[in-house]
Structures are given as C-alpha cells and as structure tokens.
Amino acid sequence: MKHALIICALLCASPVSATCYADYKAKQDSPLKLDYGVVRLSDSQCNMSDAKRVVDRVLANSGWTLLGVQSVFDDAGLAERKKRAGENILRN
Amino acid sequence: MRASQNERREPVKTSSATDLRRAGSRIVIIGIAAIVGILLATAIFLVLTLPDANAFNARVERIFIENGGLTGSDEIKLLEILAQSGTAFSETLASYRIIVFILLTFAASLLIAALVFLVTLLGMNRRMGEIERAGIQVSSLLISREEKTVFLNNMEFKLTDAAIETLSVLAEARMDEDVLTGAEIEGIVSGRSAADCDESAGATRIKRLRDSLGNQMVSELLVKNIARRGYMLAIDKDVIRVL
Numbered sequence: 001m002k003h004a005l006i007i008c009a010l011l012c013a014s015p016v017s018a019t020c021y022a023d024y025k026a027k028q029d030s031p032l033k034l035d036y037g038v039v040r041l042s043d044s045q046c047n048m049s050d051a052k053r054v055v056d057r058v059l060a061n062s063g064w065t066l067l068g069v070q071s072v073f074d075d076a077g078l079a080e081r082k083k084r085a086g087e088n089i090l091r092n
Numbered sequence: 093m094r095a096s097q098n099e100r101r102e103p104v105k106t107s108s109a110t111d112l113r114r115a116g117s118r119i120v121i122i123g124i125a126a127i128v129g130i131l132l133a134t135a136i137f138l139v140l141t142l143p144d145a146n147a148f149n150a151r152v153e154r155i156f157i158e159n160g161g162l163t164g165s166d167e168i169k170l171l172e173i174l175a176q177s178g179t180a181f182s183e184t185l186a187s188y189r190i191i192v193f194i195l196l197t198f199a200a201s202l203l204i205a206a207l208v209f210l211v212t213l214l215g216m217n218r219r220m221g222e223i224e225r226a227g228i229q230v231s232s233l234l235i236s237r238e239e240k241t242v243f244l245n246n247m248e249f250k251l252t253d254a255a256i257e258t259l260s261v262l263a264e265a266r267m268d269e270d271v272l273t274g275a276e277i278e279g280i281v282s283g284r285s286a287a288d289c290d291e292s293a294g295a296t297r298i299k300r301l302r303d304s305l306g307n308q309m310v311s312e313l314l315v316k317n318i319a320r321r322g323y324m325l326a327i328d329k330d331v332i333r334v335l
Contacts, residue, residue: 032175
C-alpha cells in the first residue's frame with residue numbers, strides 16, 4: 001500500500017508537474033500543404049507569446065511556415081486533441 | 093468667260109485632294125493608335141481581373157486559420173485538394189488568357205489591315221481622279237468661239253477658225269446624239285446642202301481638226317470615226333459647253 005502510494009505519487013505527479021503544450025497551424029507553399037500539430041513546451045514557456053516563438057523555431061527547422069498558435073494546454077488538453085486530430089500530432 | 097473661270101477653279105480640288113491624303117494618313121495614325129490602345133487596355137484589364145493560383149491558396153489558407161475545428165488529418169487533406177483544384181483551374185484560366193490574347197492580336201491586325209486598305213482605296217480613288225483629269229478621259233470640253241479656244245480638261249488649245257467651226261459642229265451633233273458624215277459636216281460648215289458636198293471635204297476638215305489639236309492619239313480618241321456612219325466626239329455629252 002505504501003509502495004503503491006509512492007508509485008502513484010511518482011506517476012501521478014508527472015501530469016501535475018504540468019507538462020505544457022501548444023497546438024499550431026502551419027503551411028507550406030507551392031503546392032499548398034496544411035498542417036495541424038502540437039509542440040511540447042517547458043514550464044517556463046507556458047504562455048502564448050513564448051509558445052509562438054518556440055513553435056516558430058521548431059517549424060522553421062522542418063521548412064514549414066507558422067500560420068498561428070491556437071492555444072496552450074496541458075496533458076488533458078492533449079488527450080482531447082489526439083482524440084480529434086489523430087494520435088501522431090505531437091511534433092517534438 | 094465667267095464660266096471658264098469657274099471651270100478653271102478645278103486645280104483648287106487638287107490641293108483638297110492633297111488635304112484628303114494628309115487627313116487619310118492622320119486617320120491611319122489615329123486609327124492604329126486607337127486599335128493598339130484598345131488592345132492594351134483589354135490586355136491590362138485581363139491581367140488585373142483574372143485571379144492567379146495564389147488567390148485560391150490564400151482563400152483556402154484563410155478558411156483553415158479561421159476555423160479552429162479544422163484539425164483532423166482528413167479535413168486538412170480535403171482543404172489541400174481544394175487548393176490544388178483551384179490551382180488547376182487558374183492554370184486553365186492562364187491558357188484562356190493566351191487564347192484571348194491571340195484572338196485580340198488577330199482582331200487588331202485585321203482592323204489595322206482594313207484601315208490601311210480603306211486609306212489605300214481613298215488614295216486610289218484620288219489617283220483615278222487625277223488620271224481621268226490629265227489623261228484621255230475627257231471630263232470637260234469647253235468651246236469658246238470668240239477666242240477660238242477649246243478647253244479640254246482645262247487644258248487650253250488655240251484652234252483655227254475652220255477647226256473651231258468643225259469642233260462646234262461635232263459638239264452640237266454630240267449633244268443631239270447625232271453622228272455626222274463627212275458630207276454633212278462640210279454642208280453645215282459651208283452652209284450648203286449635204287447632198288451637194290463631198291465626203292472627202294468633211295474628212296479633210298476632221299483631219300485638220302485632229303492635226304491642230306496636236307496630240308494625235310488624244311485627238312484620235314476624241315474625234316471618233318464610226319465606220320460607214322460618220323464622225324462623233326467620243327465624250328459624254330454632259331461635259332460639253334459651248335460659249
């Protein structure tokens with residue numbers, strides 16, 4: 001029981017340590033390609049303006065142009081978005 | 093005499109013909125400029141109004157951004173296909189544009205050709221007028237008995253008494269649409285009955301008239317001999333005037 005509590009504390013703690021995500025929309029030109037994805041952020045970057053900067057950098061590396069960051073959310077939000085947009089939306 | 097002065101105003105028409113040619117070349121320049129202008133305006137209008145491929149892509153992009161829900165991979169695929177079909181359509185439009193350009197060029201060249209032909213026709217008409225005036229075609233015959241002068245297309249010829257008499261007789265006969273034999277001519281000129289006159293005497297008068305008019309070819313064409321009937325002036329009777 002005690003062990004179980006410790007394990008739970010370890011496992012259940014990780015979501016609480018609030019992994020932060022941002023979802024974005026991006027495009028590639030000629031031919032036009034569209035993309036929706038989620039990028040994992042560190043805790044300090046968990047706001048819209050920082051998220052935008054991070055996402056921009058991540059996308060620039062792979063040759064995409066950022067159209068806009070939709071929102072910033074946590075694990076629960078990620079699960080919900082995966083349900084709608086598919087499993088492999090996480091880009092990093 | 094006044095009539096003769098009126099007739100001699102004819103050369104004024106020559107300068108107006110030059111004006112016509114000048115006006116003609118001006119019309120050509122204005123016409124070609126107008127045609128090229130219309131073509132250019134249409135071309136610019138076409139270029140500005142027909143949408144390009146990016147217009148479709150931009151529209152699809154905006155739909156994608158503005159609708160937060162469009163995140164599923166299927167939906168994104170659908171949007172991409174939409175953009176591609178838009179691009180394909182705009183390629184079709186580009187080929188239409190080329191066809192329209194070709195047709196416009198054809199139309200313009202046809203218009204220019206028509207204009208040039210029109211002006212050429214005007215020039216030809218003018219030249220025909222000149223040829224008629226200066227050449228064998230007699231557009232006016234004015235006989236002045238007092239001065240013993242005949243004006244042929246406003247060219248002045250001095251004639252002898254006998255020749256002017258013969259010409260007057262022929263002119264009067266022409267106005268009555270008569271053909272005179274040599275004997276009749278001799279009869280009228282000398283005042284005797286035609287039956288008493290010799291055919292060869294009339295023929296001599298005709299020959300002298302032709303000789304005094306000088307240019308054999310012109311006078312040969314002017315004073316025509318109709319076989320077995322006699323002589324007549326080979327000109328329109330409306331152009332004859334006797335003073």
